[in-house]
Amino acid sequence: MRRGDREAYAELVRRHAPIALRTATLLGAGSDAEDVVQEAFVKAYGALSAFRRGAAFRPWLLRIVGNETRNLHRGAGRRRAREQVVWERTEPLLLGTAESSDPAGALLATERRRELVVSMAKLSEAQRQVVTCRFLLDLDERETATVLNLPRGTVKSRLSRALRTLGQELERSGDSMGDRAGAAEVSGGS
Amino acid sequence: MAADTEHELIAELRSLGRSVAPPVPGDDLEVAVMSRLAEAPVRRPSAAVPLRIERGTRWLAGRRRRTVALVAAILAALLVTPPVRAAVSDWFSFAGVIVRDDPSPAPTVSQPPPAVPTVTTSLTLQQAEALVAFPPSLPSDLGPPQGVEVSTDRRVLSVSWSSGRDGPVRMDQFDGRLDYAYMKAARQVEFIEIDGTPALWFEQPHEVSILNADGTTRRETARLAGHTLIWEAGGTTLRLEGEFSRARAEEIARSTEPVR
Numbered sequence: 001m002r003r004g005d006r007e008a009y010a011e012l013v014r015r016h017a018p019i020a021l022r023t024a025t026l027l028g029a030g031s032d033a034e035d036v037v038q039e040a041f042v043k044a045y046g047a048l049s050a051f052r053r054g055a056a057f058r059p060w061l062l063r064i065v066g067n068e069t070r071n072l073h074r075g076a077g078r079r080r081a082r083e084q085v086v087w088e089r090t091e092p093l094l095l096g097t098a099e100s101s102d103p104a105g106a107l108l109a110t111e112r113r114r115e116l117v118v119s120m121a122k123l124s125e126a127q128r129q130v131v132t133c134r135f136l137l138d139l140d141e142r143e144t145a146t147v148l149n150l151p152r153g154t155v156k157s158r159l160s161r162a163l164r165t166l167g168q169e170l171e172r173s174g175d176s177m178g179d180r181a182g183a184a185e186v187s188g189g190s
Numbered sequence: 191m192a193a194d195t196e197h198e199l200i201a202e203l204r205s206l207g208r209s210v211a212p213p214v215p216g217d218d219l220e221v222a223v224m225s226r227l228a229e230a231p232v233r234r235p236s237a238a239v240p241l242r243i244e245r246g247t248r249w250l251a252g253r254r255r256r257t258v259a260l261v262a263a264i265l266a267a268l269l270v271t272p273p274v275r276a277a278v279s280d281w282f283s284f285a286g287v288i289v290r291d292d293p294s295p296a297p298t299v300s301q302p303p304p305a306v307p308t309v310t311t312s313l314t315l316q317q318a319e320a321l322v323a324f325p326p327s328l329p330s331d332l333g334p335p336q337g338v339e340v341s342t343d344r345r346v347l348s349v350s351w352s353s354g355r356d357g358p359v360r361m362d363q364f365d366g367r368l369d370y371a372y373m374k375a376a377r378q379v380e381f382i383e384i385d386g387t388p389a390l391w392f393e394q395p396h397e398v399s400i401l402n403a404d405g406t407t408r409r410e411t412a413r414l415a416g417h418t419l420i421w422e423a424g425g426t427t428l429r430l431e432g433e434f435s436r437a438r439a440e441e442i443a444r445s446t447e448p449v450r
Contacts, residue, residue: 007226008222009223010220010223010224013219013220013223017215017219017220018214022210026207028209034215034216034219037215037219038219038222038223038226041219041223042223042226043225043357045223045227091191093210094206094210096210101443113206113209116206117206132207135200135204135206135207136204136206136207136210138207138208163196163199166199166203167195167199170199184445
């Protein structure tokens, strides 16, 4: 590696490390996020020649991050078991019960947050992934498609189905709780 | 679900995502990545398949592999040099030429094509060949060149023809496996093939600068270039510039052969 290459790539690593870590974490890498991201940056360098002009670096990198996260769970047996592991690692972060989450900066009322996370548990893993990329990570539709290696149409249809399911689940839990105060608080602030 | 409710839900999901404290990347991440890369051997763009397909890179699998390999062959990229700190999305490199997006708007009035700078020095081809570390090539279509020169750092050999049916034509060549030699800022570039070899065609006038061996730009060398074809033959990068059509440029390229 030449000196100039090194400096330029180090800058790319610095610039994209935060979003790469967030992505790995929310896609289920949990405490292995840093290892996953390290692996992804090394592989991204090796495959940089496959990088197309006009393509954005970020979603391309995040796709490698997503793949590395999946590789992490490859040993976890059958698909259902793997998906279970992924969600078990992610759920505590979303609930704010894990160490690395930030209750002080929480923007959502605790009860509402719990309802949302419980509804997310009802989604299929495939639906959760598009919801995670598109909304939790706030990527746009095209980036989401690149990261998850899906056609844009699939992203769109999965999102709309996921939102419908989430809406129904929330309505159900809202009925039983008789309390939507948390929702009003959040939507007022965003 | 009503649109309002859906908007609320989306806003809540975004809040949920933001409320998860981002893991703070330690300096050791960068250090770890960079030290692992430093151990890896330097890849050369001339490799037939520059991609290292490693364990775990499953996204390269199957039908994508062929596409990726093709793109890889076209964009045999190493990395950008320090003065070219553009985001990766703004550049790529091809056989020792860095191409950047030119963000300036296209001129509204059509301008006359930039003049082709011809070579005024006249070394003999043998003299030039002795100065550079690669075998020069010439297009038989254009006959013997009228000017021959070698850059002071002996990296680039340039020849030109000032008269002939194609008008002024210039051809530069250098060892594209060793270094970047040119930087181009263009709005549009076409990926083409000449007899199965990847090539780039610049139809529009674009800025071209010569790079120093350490990758810094020689600002004073920046100039506007017209129609340009870039291709690679046997590790040598060839750059042909003139007021010809793409078809004619390709024809000249096909007639190009090593002098010996």
